[in-house]
Amino acid sequence: MLISLDMTGDDPIYLQLRNEIVLGIASRRLQGGEGLPSVRQLAEDLGINAMTVNKAYTLLKEQGFIEIDRRQGAKVRVSTEAAPHFPGRWQQQLALLIAEGLARGMEKGELMKTCEQLFEILNQGEKTQ
Amino acid sequence: MLISLDMTGDDPIYLQLRNEIVLGIASRRLQGGEGLPSVRQLAEDLGINAMTVNKAYTLLKEQGFIEIDRRQGAKVRVSTEAAPHFPGRWQQQLALLIAEGLARGMEKGELMKTCEQLFEILNQGEKTQ
DNA sequence: TACTTGTATTATAGTTAGTAATACAACCGA
DNA sequence: TCGGTTGTATTACTAACTATAATACAAGTA
Known part of the structure; x- marks a missing residue:
């Protein structure tokens, strides 16, 4: 790689x-x-x-x-x-990122779409730059 | 607050x-x-x-x-x-968090559900611990 | 035996982070 | 004008982090 x-x-x-x-x-x-x-x-x-x-x-x-x-x-x-129980840290970081989006006036659909796209890109093994 | x-x-x-x-x-x-x-x-x-x-x-x-x-x-x-153009840093951080979930074998539905829940909790103004 | 593996140790130089004390210019209300 | 407020620039100092280097060691492999 x-x-x-x-x-x-x-x-x-x-x-x-x-x-x-x-x-x-x-x-x-x-x-x-x-x-x-x-x-x-x-x-x-x-x-x-x-x-x-x-x-x-x-x-x-x-x-x-x-x-x-x-x-x-x-x-x-x-x-x-792999460890099934995620560290609370991960969820906390995710919550903070989502909060940043929300605080900037991001809509729910917009955010969910972004998450889904990022997931798909990774899941298909493409480059993420 | x-x-x-x-x-x-x-x-x-x-x-x-x-x-x-x-x-x-x-x-x-x-x-x-x-x-x-x-x-x-x-x-x-x-x-x-x-x-x-x-x-x-x-x-x-x-x-x-x-x-x-x-x-x-x-x-x-x-x-x-607010600034409409998000810094690329934000998306990059989000991609990394999603990658961590994926690398641990997280399913797509599971991840999206987590994101949605975090969004709802924030959007309803409740405490996030 | 010779070579590989990860790892522990020690040292060192450079940089950055984090906090703090102080002073200053701009501003506001009385 | 006079005190008190605001954010902020400056300076300083300590601590921690980062990366590197040189070894050394235990464990395993061919």
Whole structure:
């Protein structure tokens, strides 16, 4: 999977990498059970430090998106066995985004349409830029 | 409007305050055109520094949620005159949250239902915790 | 045995975030 | 004009974060 990082942006590298992988899983460009590059390999490919990659992997592991086996390396967790109970944080963040839309005078239909479109784009495995 | 801050949490105070006000506007506990407390007044009420409040207000102003007049202080912007063009950042954040749901195996109906519920709760002006 | 895996440790440099104290210009009402 | 209000610019300081680097280690594989 192609991963692009913005080294000049505000978001830290490890977070960008984490997000890219989450987007990859959601769009099925990364299949469940699929192996991820080793931290050293990916670090070299991206031109960043291995510990930065490790930080992203650790985060993804803690959040239940991947599993890490010392033998086989990191691999994508199959979604069916993923943690069913979402962290309240997720819902809270979603509520805040919706509130921002509402506070700007967004209509319900408009918002739901946007959500649905974003879902479809991801679900069909297209690029999200 | 009652504002509760978590001084021990990870989120900075100014951001919590900013978010609380956005939620207040979305749920109409803060009406369009309604005046907000002065930075000093609110700072004293919350037991924080005035510049921290100012930082939240400045952020809200930059994002188009409030207007600030030196004479009258800060007041909620009426949503009809709010910036119609959303920042791409918003959509990007929403896409990431949806991706997290998808990556955890969330169904489309489940996600849409969650969005709709959050919208309704806000739109009816109830507390969001 | 040689090489791979993730990970822990330590160090370091740079940057940013967060809060605070203070002072100032603009404005308002009495 | 006089006090008191408003937002805000400036400055300062501490703490935390970010990224990198150099090692080192335990565990597993071929």
